[in-house]
Amino acid sequence: MFAPLPLLAALTFPRHPWANWVVYGFVGSVAVEVVQALWLPLRSAQYVDIVANTAGSLIGAVGAVMIQRAWTARTHWGGKVHV
Numbered sequence: 001m002f003a004p005l006p007l008l009a010a011l012t013f014p015r016h017p018w019a020n021w022v023v024y025g026f027v028g029s030v031a032v033e034v035v036q037a038l039w040l041p042l043r044s045a046q047y048v049d050i051v052a053n054t055a056g057s058l059i060g061a062v063g064a065v066m067i068q069r070a071w072t073a074r075t076h077w078g079g080k081v082h083v
Contacts, residue, residue, distance in 0.1 A: 002029065002056035003063070010064030018061040025057020026050070 006021035029050045037045035 002053040003060035006057045006060035007064045007067075008060075010061050011067065014068060018065050021061040021064070022054065022057045025060075026054045029053035029057075 002025045006025050009024075010016065010018055010021050032053075033045040033050055036043040
């Protein structure tokens with residue numbers, strides 16, 4: 001669930017290092033789980049959800065780095081970029 005957001009955010013704001021997006025994903029995941037634990041009694045807050053969401057943030061952030069490097073290499077070496 002958390003992979004697309006860091007991917008798009010890292011591509012939109014490239015000055016932030018990829019590790020920041022992983023931390024933002026972790027903080028967002030903790031916030032979601034705290035809300036579930038405190039205000040949504042029919043939902044259960046679990047640590048495994050925090051780990052899974054943080055891993056998704058990592059995947060999205062690393063994916064953005066790979067896309068940026070591929071784009072830079074392609075445009076740097078004179079390749080034509082067809083969008």
